[in-house]
Amino acid sequence: MKIMAALSDMILPLVIVYILAYGYSRKINVYEEFIEGAKDGFKIVLEILPTLIGLMMAVGILRASGTLDIISNAIAPVAERIGFPKEAVPISIMRLVSSSASTGILLDIFKTCGPDSFTGRFVSVMMSCTETVFYTMSLYFMSVKITKTRYTLAGALVANIAGIAASLILCRSLWG
Numbered sequence: 001m002k003i004m005a006a007l008s009d010m011i012l013p014l015v016i017v018y019i020l021a022y023g024y025s026r027k028i029n030v031y032e033e034f035i036e037g038a039k040d041g042f043k044i045v046l047e048i049l050p051t052l053i054g055l056m057m058a059v060g061i062l063r064a065s066g067t068l069d070i071i072s073n074a075i076a077p078v079a080e081r082i083g084f085p086k087e088a089v090p091i092s093i094m095r096l097v098s099s100s101a102s103t104g105i106l107l108d109i110f111k112t113c114g115p116d117s118f119t120g121r122f123v124s125v126m127m128s129c130t131e132t133v134f135y136t137m138s139l140y141f142m143s144v145k146i147t148k149t150r151y152t153l154a155g156a157l158v159a160n161i162a163g164i165a166a167s168l169i170l171c172r173s174l175w176g
Contacts, residue, residue, distance in 0.1 A: 044143050051138050059098045068093065084168060085119040087112065092126065092164055096157075099132045122171045129163035131156065 023030035062068045068090055075093075076086040087109050095102040106123055113119040133156040141149060 048139055048143050051142055055098065055135055055138065059094070059101045062094075062097075063101065083172065085122060087119050088123050088126065091123050092130075095127065095130050096133045096160065098135060102127065102132075118171065118175050121175055122167060125171055126164055126167040129167045130160045131163075133157060133160055 020030055022028075023033070071093060072086075072089040075089050079089050080086050091102050091105040091109065094105055106127060109123050110120055115121075115124070133153070137149065137152060137156065141147075141152075
């Protein structure tokens with residue numbers, strides 16, 4: 001165990017030393033390349049900033065207007081019939097759009113149900129098994145200028161539903 005702890009402490013410094021040694025052996029000015037990469041990164045941030053602002057505004061509007069509650073209340077009866085906790089419906093919807101908003105809902109669930117409750121454990125596992133599909137698609141596809149997404153959205157939504165179902169099955173088998 002001590003070896004693993006020491007290795008995990010040393011991995012990042014070793015990677016940095018390796019990069020510097022590799023650059024030096026190939027006669028590459030590592031600092032100049034780093035600066036160029038940082039400039040490119042800053043340009044990408046400026047390009048995707050409007051998308052990030054739009055997504056953040058959409059999440060704020062969804063929560064503040066009560067639309068998320070309306071959608072959640074409409075889905076809750078069906079979800080409860082299959083054993084899906086009604087408190088987890090809003091987080092399963094918001095997880096598609098925003099990780100930070102879903103984390104806020106997760107903390108609300110922890111306050112109301114408790115982190116050791118079935119619902120608290122379920123949403124914790126679900127957060128690990130799902131992805132922010134719309135955020136990821138808009139951000140990454142925009143940054144590399146992909147316009148034809150083909151089956152990405154459908155595949156990502158199916159994968160998210162599978163993650164939610166797997167989380168529910170796993171939690172039911174472990175904590176009833």
